[in-house]
Structures are given as C-alpha cells and as structure tokens.
Amino acid sequence: MERELILGGQKVKTNNLVEIKYPYTQEVIAKVHFATEKEALQAVEIAKQGAKEMAKLTPYERYKLLMKAAEILERRSEEFAKTLVLEVGKTIREARTEVQRAIQTLLFSAEEARRIGGEVIPIDAHPNGKGKFGFYVREPVGIVSAITPFNFPLNLSMHKVAPALASGNAVILKPSERTPLTPLMLGELLLEAGFPPSAISVLPGFGEVGKVITTHPDVRVVSFTGSRKVGEIIAKQCGIKKLVLELGSNSAVVVHKDADIERAVQKTVQGGYAIAGQVCISVQRVFVHESIFDLFLERLSSEVEKLKVGDPMEESTDVGPMISISEVERIQSWIDEALQYGSKLITGGVSCGDKVSSVLVPTVVSLVPPQSKLYREEAFAPVVVVNPYSDVDQAIQMVNDSDYGLQVGVFTKDLEIAWRFIRGIKAGGVLINEGPNFRADQMPYGGVKFSGVGKEGPKYAIEDYTEIKMVIFNLDA
Structure with a gap:
C-alpha cells in the first residue's frame, strides 16, 4: 500500500518514499510519501488561509463538523484498529480501546467548541476604573503545529488536532515517522467530515519537517508529545510562541x-x-x-x-x-x-x-x-x-x-x-x-518537572489554542 501525505487538504506524492514495517514480523506494510522542508514551508503558507477559513466558522458549525468526524470514526473503527496493530504492534484489544478513546476525545472537543466564551472583568473595582466596563473573549491563535509519538498515533494526534479545530485554528500534524498511517487516515476523515481543506495538513517526516513547523514565526502554538530530549530541543528553538510539552516519566x-x-x-x-x-x-x-x-x-x-x-x-x-x-x-x-x-x-x-x-x-x-x-x-x-x-x-x-x-x-x-x-x-x-x-480523555493531563509544560484534555488544551482579547468600554465617553 502506498500512501500520500496530506498538504492543505490535498494528497501529495514526493520523491521521499519510506517503508513502514509491522513491528511483530518486520514485514513492510506500506510505503509512505514523506515530507521535506519544502512541503513543510508550503503547509505553513496554506495554513494561513486555512486559519482564516476556520475563523469564519461559528462554534456550532465547528461542533457539527467534529460530531460528523466522530460518526465516521465510529463507522470505520475496526479498520483503524487493525491499522494500529500493524503500525504500532499493540494488541487488537488495545487498538480497539484507542479508537474508542479517540472517539471520546472528538466528542469532548465538539462539546467544548460550544463553550468557548469569556468573562466580565469589574474594571471599576480599580481606583481608576470608574465609568468603564470590561470583558474578555477568546479567539483562535491561527496555526497550531502538532507533533506526536508512535505509541498512540491516533488518540494522541486527536488530543491536539480536535481541540485545535474546536477553537477555530488550522492544524499541521507531524506524526512519528514510525507510525504515519492512522494519522493520515485521521486527516482524510476530517476532510470527509467537511473541514476546510486548507486547514488540514498531515506531514510524515523527519527532523527537518519538525524544525520548520516549530520555528516558523507564523505558527503560534507548538504542541509536542514525545521524549524529554526532543522536547528540550524544541523548547530551545521554537521562538516566541505558546508551547505545550507532554514528555516522559518513570511513573x-x-x-x-x-x-x-x-x-x-x-x-x-x-x-x-x-x-x-x-x-x-x-x-x-x-x-x-x-x-x-x-x-x-x-x-x-x-x-x-x-x-x-x-x-x-x-x-x-x-x-x-x-x-x-x-x-x-x-x-x-x-x-x-x-x-x-x-x-x-x-x-x-x-x-x-x-x-x-x-x-x-x-x-x-x-x-x-x-x-x-x-x-x-x-x-x-x-x-x-x-x-x-x-x-x-x-x-x-x-x-x-x-x-x-x-x-x-x-x-x-x-x-x-x-x-x-x-x-x-x-x-x-x-x-x-x-x-x-x-x-x-477530558481530564487535565500533564506533568511537572521534566514531564512537561501545559495540560491536555480538550477544555484545557483550548486555553492554549486561543488568545484572550480584552475589551473595555468607556461609558463616560
């Protein structure tokens, strides 16, 4: 089976064809077109338009799209589960559990899309606030880069992609080079559900791809799950942007x-x-x-x-x-x-x-x-x-x-x-x-010390995938 990468909603072939092996037998199960720096830079440019398209969608429209995606995943659950076995090597029972968890992550993200709001701030509680009324709203950051590991290629991708879409962003997903198949299937599923093509890119690749989508100034959030070693590299090189790191442990x-x-x-x-x-x-x-x-x-x-x-x-x-x-x-x-x-x-x-x-x-x-x-x-x-x-x-x-x-x-x-x-x-x-x-999957999840920075769980991820905009009215004007 030969699989193309997804670049701004379009399937693209490259000259970089990589074999994916079944961990149990070491047999080749697929050949995947991997991205390079070139495709990564293109993905960011396309995502700029994708962010504009996503921002036009109402919370209810984003909710409906995510619910549709959950329906499709439920219908294709066994296909996803068997693919997880082949690329990760987890047991079929564990794979089915991951698919069901991914469905729940989609459902929770859909619900949270309708709950993104703001808060009234009592400006006149300050000595200089007389005659003023204030509140804040949350707006999408624009482009979210998501980098995920091999062990849960579907649900850990979902934990980044679904909340990012729920809050109105475009997403560039770079899955582990070892397990790109279910993330590519996820990208196809989101496009089938009706998300704007320019908002969806799935780029299997190596370090050069990760470096582009973490350091690019137009990327506003980087969400990474993986090793402490790679997390430290990303933290040092990503620049001024929001960073969510889910790293290792010895629990x-x-x-x-x-x-x-x-x-x-x-x-x-x-x-x-x-x-x-x-x-x-x-x-x-x-x-x-x-x-x-x-x-x-x-x-x-x-x-x-x-x-x-x-x-x-x-x-x-x-x-x-x-x-x-x-x-x-x-x-x-x-x-x-x-x-x-x-x-x-x-x-x-x-x-x-x-x-x-x-x-x-x-x-x-x-x-x-x-x-x-x-x-x-x-x-x-x-x-x-x-x-x-x-x-x-x-x-x-x-x-x-x-x-x-x-x-x-x-x-x-x-x-x-x-x-x-x-x-x-x-x-x-x-x-x-x-x-x-x-x-x-809905709880705040994340560690301290070198286990990472920030929290996952749709409600808590959305806090990182949105910006607070403060609004103040001078009522005496």
Missing part, C-alpha cells in the same frame, strides 16, 4: 501496608505491561511497604507470568512486540546494568523465542538502586521495578527522587495516609487506589 506506584494487595497487583500488571510498557504513564517503579514486600512480589510475579505474549492480532494476546528490535536490545542492556548493581531478576528479562526479537517477555526486577538507568530513566518497555520502603516519608522521598512527575498511583485504605501522599508527591496527578496509567 511510580506506592503500595502501603494496609493496601488491597490483589487490587494493587492487578493495577500494576495492567499499567506495567499494556502496549508492551510503551506508555508515558506506564507503571515503572513500584514501592511496597516492607511488611508486605515479599507477599506482593510473589503475587505480582505469578500474575505477570500468566500474561500471554505473542501475535498482537490474536484476541487472546496480552502483550505484543515493542516498536523495534533495537528497543528490546536497549532495555535488555538496562536490565543487565541493574543486575550488575546487585538487583534481582524475578521473572522475564529475555526476548521471546530463541533469538532476539521485537517481543520482550514481561519482566519484574527487584531491589534496583537509584543510580541505575532502569530506575532513573524512562524505560518505555514491559519492565516493572519493585523496591521496599519503611515509612510514608521515605516512600514520598523515593517517588520524588526523579526528574519526572507525571502521574503516581497510591494504594491505601487510610484517608489520612492518602492525603499525606497527595500533599507530598510532586506530580501532575495522584491517583488513589488506581494505577498512574489511568487517563480519562
């Missing part, structure tokens, strides 16, 4: 001595091995009270060993491949380093089969020291680290001993203990008796 779970152990184990398994651990809020570090440490570790390893690993297209598969063989080799080197530091391999740690493959057997490692990469960095793999702690203060210190702070899960039956964790943990979200991997 923690705390299991206190009074926790429901079975529930904590279940949520750790769900959060640690979904999409082969390739989720920014995947469970990576688990801190268990020393009084229940051995029991938790025994039950966790037992449940992890029950997970079915293999072909992601099979309905019964729990864990599919990582995005590439090189990623498996990377995480195995991290596991080896941790073992050299004296950590214990409880289960897993090897690739599936007799030779290195893109499938890593779900892994549990215990007693991992803080200086190891497996503890400090974002693993982005089906690996969970389990360490003991003695008291609440130590657990909070261990959770916060990280450059990241996205979401944290805490398991306890004691409300006072829960509040101590909520107040002490430095993260964008603290979830009580739930894993850190939980996300409802």
Whole structure:
C-alpha cells in the first residue's frame, strides 16, 4: 500500500518514499510519501488561509463538523484498529480501546467548541476604573503545529488536532515517522467530515519537517508529545510562541501496608505491561511497604507470568512486540546494568523465542538502586521495578527522587495516609487506589518537572489554542 501525505487538504506524492514495517514480523506494510522542508514551508503558507477559513466558522458549525468526524470514526473503527496493530504492534484489544478513546476525545472537543466564551472583568473595582466596563473573549491563535509519538498515533494526534479545530485554528500534524498511517487516515476523515481543506495538513517526516513547523514565526502554538530530549530541543528553538510539552516519566506506584494487595497487583500488571510498557504513564517503579514486600512480589510475579505474549492480532494476546528490535536490545542492556548493581531478576528479562526479537517477555526486577538507568530513566518497555520502603516519608522521598512527575498511583485504605501522599508527591496527578496509567480523555493531563509544560484534555488544551482579547468600554465617553 502506498500512501500520500496530506498538504492543505490535498494528497501529495514526493520523491521521499519510506517503508513502514509491522513491528511483530518486520514485514513492510506500506510505503509512505514523506515530507521535506519544502512541503513543510508550503503547509505553513496554506495554513494561513486555512486559519482564516476556520475563523469564519461559528462554534456550532465547528461542533457539527467534529460530531460528523466522530460518526465516521465510529463507522470505520475496526479498520483503524487493525491499522494500529500493524503500525504500532499493540494488541487488537488495545487498538480497539484507542479508537474508542479517540472517539471520546472528538466528542469532548465538539462539546467544548460550544463553550468557548469569556468573562466580565469589574474594571471599576480599580481606583481608576470608574465609568468603564470590561470583558474578555477568546479567539483562535491561527496555526497550531502538532507533533506526536508512535505509541498512540491516533488518540494522541486527536488530543491536539480536535481541540485545535474546536477553537477555530488550522492544524499541521507531524506524526512519528514510525507510525504515519492512522494519522493520515485521521486527516482524510476530517476532510470527509467537511473541514476546510486548507486547514488540514498531515506531514510524515523527519527532523527537518519538525524544525520548520516549530520555528516558523507564523505558527503560534507548538504542541509536542514525545521524549524529554526532543522536547528540550524544541523548547530551545521554537521562538516566541505558546508551547505545550507532554514528555516522559518513570511513573511510580506506592503500595502501603494496609493496601488491597490483589487490587494493587492487578493495577500494576495492567499499567506495567499494556502496549508492551510503551506508555508515558506506564507503571515503572513500584514501592511496597516492607511488611508486605515479599507477599506482593510473589503475587505480582505469578500474575505477570500468566500474561500471554505473542501475535498482537490474536484476541487472546496480552502483550505484543515493542516498536523495534533495537528497543528490546536497549532495555535488555538496562536490565543487565541493574543486575550488575546487585538487583534481582524475578521473572522475564529475555526476548521471546530463541533469538532476539521485537517481543520482550514481561519482566519484574527487584531491589534496583537509584543510580541505575532502569530506575532513573524512562524505560518505555514491559519492565516493572519493585523496591521496599519503611515509612510514608521515605516512600514520598523515593517517588520524588526523579526528574519526572507525571502521574503516581497510591494504594491505601487510610484517608489520612492518602492525603499525606497527595500533599507530598510532586506530580501532575495522584491517583488513589488506581494505577498512574489511568487517563480519562477530558481530564487535565500533564506533568511537572521534566514531564512537561501545559495540560491536555480538550477544555484545557483550548486555553492554549486561543488568545484572550480584552475589551473595555468607556461609558463616560
């Protein structure tokens, strides 16, 4: 299958044809026309007109277009799901869940399109404000550049594109070079729904494309989800514009001595091995009270060993491949380093089969020291680290001993203990008796420290995708 890029609503071929491979078998599933600097510059110029066309649409008209897009996606849901399996390698069940979440993101964005308003400001509350009446309105910024990663190519694209369109902007989407197929399908879907063609560009490409659409002075917002390393590059080069960064994490779970152990184990398994651990809020570090440490570790390893690993297209598969063989080799080197530091391999740690493959057997490692990469960095793999702690203060210190702070899960039956964790943990979200991997698509989502800047969730993204315009009437004039 050969796929063209989308440039201002038009399908375009280039001389840059790139193969897309199925992570499970390494077979070529498509050849995609990738953009270069030339197409990126053209996309910005076309988007200027697209922004004007979008600004003419009323909130109700934008609402209707987004609702139409949701209807089309629902109708084509299985097609999208199977494409997600082929380009990401996630299981078919995980892919169907992503499609349903993307539909919800569209629906929430549609509703928010009708709620973009302003506020009356009591100007005469100021000593110099007598005789004046003021209010503000929100207006679209114009052009939004969206750059998305490989792990959720549909829904993470939707989290940027749908709110941007809901607030009346033109969008240039650059998906991961590894997973451009569903984002291109998304672009086609939005055009079918009736959005102005000049407002929609989907540009698969490499760094040169990203540099153009992040540094161009006519782009007013850059929204990026991906690695800390790339996020720092974008932050340094993008110039004076709004910046939303959803970056990495090494999310923690705390299991206190009074926790429901079975529930904590279940949520750790769900959060640690979904999409082969390739989720920014995947469970990576688990801190268990020393009084229940051995029991938790025994039950966790037992449940992890029950997970079915293999072909992601099979309905019964729990864990599919990582995005590439090189990623498996990377995480195995991290596991080896941790073992050299004296950590214990409880289960897993090897690739599936007799030779290195893109499938890593779900892994549990215990007693991992803080200086190891497996503890400090974002693993982005089906690996969970389990360490003991003695008291609440130590657990909070261990959770916060990280450059990241996205979401944290805490398991306890004691409300006072829960509040101590909520107040002490430095993260964008603290979830009580739930894993850190939980996300409802309408909630404010984002981290602190090097986990990023700004929030996603349609209502909160729209705040970044609009500008406040202050209006003041001098009533004495």
